[in-house]
Amino acid sequence: MTELKYPQQQAHILLVEDDEDDYILTREHLEDLSSLSCQLTWVKSAEDGIQHLLQGKYDVCLLDYQLGGQTGLALLQQAMAASVSTPIIMLTGQPDKQLDLQALEYGAADFLVKSELSETRFARAIRYALSRREYELERISRLRSEEDNRSKDRFLAHLSHEIRTPLSSILGYTELLLETDFAQKSAPELNIILNNGQHLLSLLNDVLDLSKITANKLELRPEVYSFASLIIDVYSLLEVTAADKGVRLSFNALNTLPEQVYLDGTRLKQILINIIHNAIKFTAAGSVTVDIWLQQQKLFFKVTDTGIGIPASNIKDIFSPFMQIEEMVKRKVGGAGLGLSIAAELIQRMQGKIAVASVEGVGSEFTFSVAAGDLSKSKKAKFNFSVPNLNRTPNIEFPRLTGRVLIVDDVAELRKLAGHWVQAVGAKVEFAKDGAAAIAKIKLALQQNNHYQLVLMDLHMPVVDGRDAVLAIRELGYQWPIVALTAATGKGLKQELTGLGFNNLLAKPINKSQLYQLLAAHLSIESKPEPKIKTAQKYLVVEDDIEAAELMQLFLQHEGLTVTLTHTAADCLLTLEQDQSFSTIVLDLGLPDSTGLALAAKIKQQYQHLRLVIVSGSEPNPAELQALGITKVLLKPVTRQNLSKLVNPDTKH
Structure with missing residues (x-):
């Protein structure tokens, strides 16, 4: 039978043996192992043995069972209690099944009888011990890595919370100032603050995204x-x-x-x-x-x-x-x-x-x-x-309008874009791809006594262009505004188009603000229905950062709500005892006297009718939220738009 040949391994071996003859025999056995290159350290007592093992530099320990007045089992127990990772092979002069089992039970990697040792048996035992040590070192390294990752996740979650909280105030108050008359002279400086705050937020999000990617925790939401x-x-x-x-x-x-x-x-x-x-x-x-x-x-x-x-x-x-x-x-x-x-x-x-x-x-x-x-x-x-x-201008608030608008353009994407903007203010939109289709639609509308309040018409179209179409439409008796859409802005163009029957012109590319002003001039303002009486629309904000709490209070008050602030879990519970008319609690996860989730659990037990909204500087554990029946989370910095959507979920923002 051919003997298996292994590649030579390096091994630093500690021998704990009080008999010099046995030391010499063991050394000779190790020297005979062709597949192992061993560096042997010999100590004679259990005390020296445990001191060497605690150094953690040995790959294998060969431990004699009989050490003067002690047994190797005592040393074995000490080593296991001290979490020594070096595998220990017990050596004994006589075979003993009970001792064998006891040694393995105490944590020995193997049990060898000195008189029965052969090169193959000795090599196998040491190789097994080395493999066990590699596995144990790998396991310890993995556990340390997992703990490091958990520590890093906790640190990033804390860092995220600590950065997002002041950012809430920076961005929120800057946006509020930009909406006031005071901002006219300071708008450039305020916009610099806003842009740099948003840049800081984007850097934070990048770091958190990279952390999620590294931990394989980033999920796509198609x-x-x-x-x-x-x-x-x-x-x-x-x-x-x-x-x-x-x-x-x-x-x-x-x-x-x-x-x-x-x-x-x-x-x-x-x-x-x-x-x-x-x-x-x-x-x-x-x-x-x-x-x-x-x-x-x-x-x-x-x-x-x-x-x-x-x-x-x-x-x-x-x-x-x-x-x-x-x-x-x-x-x-x-x-x-x-x-x-x-x-x-x-x-x-x-x-x-x-x-x-x-x-x-x-x-x-x-x-x-x-x-x-x-x-x-x-x-x-x-x-x-x-x-x-692609051109877009900043969002400007306009009143809701009512009426029917016909958009005439041969480019489908431009029809769709202009239609989107018109619908955004509440008006109804219909489309025609050329002048001939527009004439047919307007003729039918007049017959049904259901005319368009405004027509937006491109000048350059196939079949019938805008100039010929407006002449034909006016001949039908259509008396309402028709506005020309044109990229040309030559001298005398407006006068020419007015002579043909256009009421005005709108330059291409269409500027959203100019379009909205045009719509406001020709369409009716939508009559507002009687406001619904909000019942029990009282919000309780629980946030230990006073500036962030006051900012949320301002935003919510803009939505017409009554808002009470508390800054600790104890104050929150006391407030709820005294006033049970709140409908919603906006609850920060990081409070000085309790975790937000622990407070949420208490609130759910006593006040089941209350809606809980979590505010956090990092994404909370979905399982913990689900267990409490919480479905809404606002990630800091909380914006006015976030809170407006929270109060009016059916409103488009």
């Missing part, structure tokens, strides 16, 4: 999204940044794209914003172009810039966390170096891939894909991602 709306949102966020740098930002659709997609829209926007913002950041002049196409159920994006480029030797490192591209060339702009790393991880989780091509001093090109979900029921269209379609 839903049905309007693809055009996602792109518009991204453009709206980045167009100001690009314009401030003098960089031209443009989006192009290379083929027909789905109107609806099934994916995590929030994460897709995060990917696009990270990559496009990075391109803008490192482009001093020129352009950033985003090409989009659909291929085999996947959406592809190519972001091309004319920026500083990336050195070829560094391209492989740009997706590493905390890697900052500017350090590869010249440090000019800030950032934590997390954006591209997070984007790459999200792309992978969305079943896509990312590739980079770059020439230093010329520019870079990032191409990536994401799965778009089941597109079998989604209509495809050739989107015109031009400035008219």
Whole structure:
């Protein structure tokens, strides 16, 4: 029978043996082991043995059973009590089953009879002990790593809470000031505060996202999204940044794209914003172009810039966390170096891939894909991602309007965009793709005595253009406003169009604010129904940070609510004892005298009718919330919009 040959292993062995002859025999046995290279340390007493074992530097301990007046079992027990990880092999002069079992029960790795030792038996026992030690060290390392991860998660959750709480006050009060007359002179400075606060919040979110990715705790939440709306949102966020740098930002659709997609829209926007913002950041002049196409159920994006480029030797490192591209060339702009790393991880989780091509001093090109979900029921269209379609102005509040509006334009995307804005103020919208269709619709409406209050008509259309159409419509007896949509703004154009029968003109690309002013001038203000009497709309806010509590009180009072503040769990319970007319409790998780969840449990036991809303600086454990029947969580910083939606969940914000 051929003897198995093992690769030679290194082993540092401690021998606890009071007999010198047995020491010499053991040493010779070890020297005979061809598969092991052993470094042997010999000690004669149990006291020396335990001291050496506690040093933790030995791979195996060979322990004689009989040590003068003591037995090796006593040393074995001491070692196990001290959590010594070194495996111990018990050696004895005579075979004894009971002793064998007792030694194994006390924690010995093996039990060997000196007179029966052979090279194979000795080698097997030591190899087994070495394997056991490796397993034990690996287990200890894993436990320490898990504990380190738990400590890191606790630290990040605490850090998140501590940062989000003051950010709530910074962002919230700044937004309040911007809405006042006082802000007119200080608006630039207030906007700087707001923008930098939001930037700080985005950095915090990046760190937390990276932590979730590292711990494999980041979950995607796919839903049905309007693809055009996602792109518009991204453009709206980045167009100001690009314009401030003098960089031209443009989006192009290379083929027909789905109107609806099934994916995590929030994460897709995060990917696009990270990559496009990075391109803008490192482009001093020129352009950033985003090409989009659909291929085999996947959406592809190519972001091309004319920026500083990336050195070829560094391209492989740009997706590493905390890697900052500017350090590869010249440090000019800030950032934590997390954006591209997070984007790459999200792309992978969305079943896509990312590739980079770059020439230093010329520019870079990032191409990536994401799965778009089941597109079998989604209509495809050739989107015109031009400035008219993507242009957005800040939200301005207008009164709700009533009436019917006809939008006439041959470009479907522009009809849809203008229709979305008109519907946003409450008016009803119908569409016509050219002048002939508009004439037919208006003729039918007049016959049914149900005319349009306003017509928005493009000038340049196939079949019948806007000029011919307005003449025909006026001949039908239509007397209500018709507004021309035109990209031309030449001298005398308004006079020409008025002579044809238009009441006004609206320049392309359409400015949302100008459109809303036009609608307000020609449509009726919607009569408000009698306000519903809110019953028991009293809120109790439990928040130990006084500024954050007062800010939430201001926001909720803007919604017409009565709000009481408490800052501890004890004050909360005392307030509830004295006044049981509250409908909702907004409860911070971090309180000085109790955890928020412990307080929530007490409230649920005594006041089952109350709705509990959790406010937290980090995402709470869903299982703990579910056990308490809590379904609503507000993540700090809490905004006015968050609280408005909490009070009026059916209102669109």
